[in-house]
Amino acid sequence: xxxxxxxxxxxxxxxxLAGATDARFKQIMMSLIKHLHAFVREVELTDEEWLTGIEFxxxxxxxxxxxxxxxxxxxxxxxxSMLVEAINHRKPSGATQSxxxxxxxxxxxPEKPLGADIAExxxxxxxxxxxxxxxxxxxxxxxxxxxxxxxxxQGCYDVQRGADAPMRARGKxxxxxxxxxxxxxxxxxxxxxxxxxxxxxxxxxxxxxxxxPAHTHMIVSAPGYETLTTHVFVEGDRYLDSDAxxxxxxxxVAPFVxxxxxxxxxxxxxxxxxxxxxxxxxxxxx
Amino acid sequence: xxxxxxxxxxxxxxxxLAGATDARFKQIMMSLIKHLHAFVREVELTDEEWLTGIEFxxxxxxxxxxxxxxxxxxxxxxxxSMLVEAINHRKPSGATQSxxxxxxxxxxxPEKPLGADIAExxxxxxxxxxxxxxxxxxxxxxxxxxxxxxxxxQGCYDVQRGADAPMRARGKxxxxxxxxxxxxxxxxxxxxxxxxxxxxxxxxxxxxxxxxPAHTHMIVSAPGYETLTTHVFVEGDRYLDSDAxxxxxxxxVAPFVxxxxxxxxxxxxxxxxxxxxxxxxxxxxx
Numbered sequence: 237x238x239x240x241x242x243x244x245x246x247x248x249x250x251x252x253l254a255g256a257t258d259a260r261f262k263q264i265m266m267s268l269i270k271h272l273h274a275f276v277r278e279v280e281l282t283d284e285e286w287l288t289g290i291e292f293x294x295x296x297x298x299x300x301x302x303x304x305x306x307x308x309x310x311x312x313x314x315x316x317s318m319l320v321e322a323i324n325h326r327k328p329s330g331a332t333q334s335x336x337x338x339x340x341x342x343x344x345x346p347e348k349p350l351g352a353d354i355a356e357x358x359x360x361x362x363x364x365x366x367x368x369x370x371x372x373x374x375x376x377x378x379x380x381x382x383x384x385x386x387x388x389x390q391g392c393y394d395v396q397r398g399a400d401a402p403m404r405a406r407g408k409x410x411x412x413x414x415x416x417x418x419x420x421x422x423x424x425x426x427x428x429x430x431x432x433x434x435x436x437x438x439x440x441x442x443x444x445x446x447x448x449p450a451h452t453h454m455i456v457s458a459p460g461y462e463t464l465t466t467h468v469f470v471e472g473d474r475y476l477d478s479d480a481x482x483x484x485x486x487x488x489v490a491p492f493v494x495x496x497x498x499x500x501x502x503x504x505x506x507x508x509x510x511x512x513x514x515x516x517x518x519x520x521x522x
Numbered sequence: 523x524x525x526x527x528x529x530x531x532x533x534x535x536x537x538x539l540a541g542a543t544d545a546r547f548k549q550i551m552m553s554l555i556k557h558l559h560a561f562v563r564e565v566e567l568t569d570e571e572w573l574t575g576i577e578f579x580x581x582x583x584x585x586x587x588x589x590x591x592x593x594x595x596x597x598x599x600x601x602x603s604m605l606v607e608a609i610n611h612r613k614p615s616g617a618t619q620s621x622x623x624x625x626x627x628x629x630x631x632p633e634k635p636l637g638a639d640i641a642e643x644x645x646x647x648x649x650x651x652x653x654x655x656x657x658x659x660x661x662x663x664x665x666x667x668x669x670x671x672x673x674x675x676q677g678c679y680d681v682q683r684g685a686d687a688p689m690r691a692r693g694k695x696x697x698x699x700x701x702x703x704x705x706x707x708x709x710x711x712x713x714x715x716x717x718x719x720x721x722x723x724x725x726x727x728x729x730x731x732x733x734x735p736a737h738t739h740m741i742v743s744a745p746g747y748e749t750l751t752t753h754v755f756v757e758g759d760r761y762l763d764s765d766a767x768x769x770x771x772x773x774x775v776a777p778f779v780x781x782x783x784x785x786x787x788x789x790x791x792x793x794x795x796x797x798x799x800x801x802x803x804x805x806x807x808x
Contacts, residue, residue, distance in 0.1 A: 237764060237768070237770070238770045239770075239771050239772055240601075240604060240768050242608045245601050245605050245608065246601065246605075248768060249600060249768065253729070255728070255729025256729045258727060261728075267564045267565045268561055269600055271557040271558070271561040271564075272557070273602070275557040275558075276606060276609070277609070278553045278557075279550050279553045280610075281606050282606075283606060286603070286606045290591070290597065294583050294592075294593050296583055297579060297583010297584050297586070298583050300580045300584065311572070314558065315531050315532065315535035315555070315559065316559070316562060316572075319528065319532075319559055319562050320562060320568075320569060321569075322528045322531065323528060323566050441544060441547055442538065442539055442542050443539070443543065444538050477524060482523070482526050482531060482534060485524060485525050486525055
């Protein structure tokens with residue numbers, strides 16, 4: 237293994253995996269090395285470009301902390317997250333389609349009663365979500381959990397407001413005996429993915445805008461069913477056809493209906509306009 | 523650009539580069555996206571494997587600091603660095619072959635006079651390097667700079683001894699009017715690349731040893747010539763055929779000749795055995 241050339245290097249690196257005992261790891265690394273080398277050969281990457289790449293990868297890692305995941309953002313904006321999602325969640329008929337998790341999920345959101353406001357005190361237009369969770373055979377799923385999160389009315393996630401910012405516009409809701417749910421939150425708005433890091437600079441250089449169409453995130457789960465990670469998008473949003481992370485599916489777009497002030501759903505007295513959205517989720521059994 | 527599937531996603535991501543004004547950047551990103559997606563498709567990467575990848579890339583970035591470059595180590599151990607090197611430095615006849623820079627180069631090593639010891643006080647076997655730097659047409663190059671660095675006699679670079687460790691076994695030497703150079707240093711020893719980070723764990727899982735055969739690093743430069751980044755390897759080293767970073771070329775392996783104590787080169791009184799190595803460098807004009 238000396239005097240390796242452009243022609244012999246890749247095989248030499250692959251041969252080094254002969255001793256790997258984890259067959260799946262070996263398969264992944266062999267494929268990764270082949271494609272990585274093919275990329276370098278195809279573009280004939282220069283020394284300076286290689287170093288720019290090293291610096292970009294380093295800066296992307298160093299931008300990550302407990303509340304910021306720049307590598308997930310990179311994966312999202314290069315379409316890798318949606319590709320992994322498409323490969324792993326080929327949904328059967330009757331099941332809600334999934335989309336990207338995104339970099340802003342935080343475990344441990346508080347559980348709230350049915351009909352509660354998960355965004356109490358958060359600026360934005362009040363919005364009432366309701367609907368049911370059903371199995372693909374139509375059977376209602378009681379006790380399913382909706383783990384919900386979204387931006388505030390200014391397009392900002394709580395975790396973007398600083399390291400010590402409290403949890404806001406996040407909550408867990410469980411379906412009732414009929415598999416139905418309801419909660420108040422605020423109407424999500426379209427927003428740019430974070431542009432103050434390496435990925436933002438990459439998007440700019442690519443000539444791309446950083447916006448995502450407005451959406452509410454949810455992970456819907458119930459014992460015996462495949463966990464669903466998805467969004468409900470706001471119908472009419474200007475970025476539905478150019479989502480920076482390629483996540484929009486028509487079946488996930490719902491009308492957010494505007495209402496004038498008055499008595500709102502579950503008897504709440506509304507002093508300003510509010511919205512309602514009805515969305516049913518379908519889960520496939522595992 | 524909605525309802526993107528496994529079949530349509532890659533083209534949708536590539537189409538987003540339509541607005542990129544830097545043609546070379548666009549070419550590189552398009553190739554990168556195609557190969558990255560092809561890898562994900564080929565292995566059908568699962569959600570968990572994707573997350574393991576995100577965590578690995580993040581940890582690799584976070585292992586980097588002013589004195590540690592884990593991404594260069596990753597590039598080196600996956601053979602990418604040698605591939606970039608091979609593509610960019612197709613050396614003409616008479617020019618010394620290049621090899622990897624490695625992650626331990628530090629700019630600003632002190633300039634020393636000809637014949638000086640660049641590793642004074644560093645544990646290890648004293649070794650005297652001498653030779654000439656010539657152009658590919660045989661003409662000696664006066665005033666060429668050799669920027670030199672190596673491990674100490676325990677296989678450790680100065681920067682691995684802690685954030686505040688002083689610079690050791692590093693120095694710059696210039697050739698004389700005849701293009702010749704000489705300096706004392708210590709005999710390099712084979713050593714493992716750092717295994718306390720993500721790349722070390724990757725190598726272990728790959729079933730690979732982390733060792734590099736003993737070598738002294740140098741960047742040889744002179745106005746009007748292509749800068750040469752290379753090593754001189756110690757003949758007989760047990761790892762010459764299994765270098766963890768694929769960097770060995772036969773033309774870079776030299777005998778390190780052992781001598782008994784006595785009067786050494788440039789009149790130095792040697793109280794213990796020492797080594798001498800003669801190596802000539804060839805630079806190609808730019």
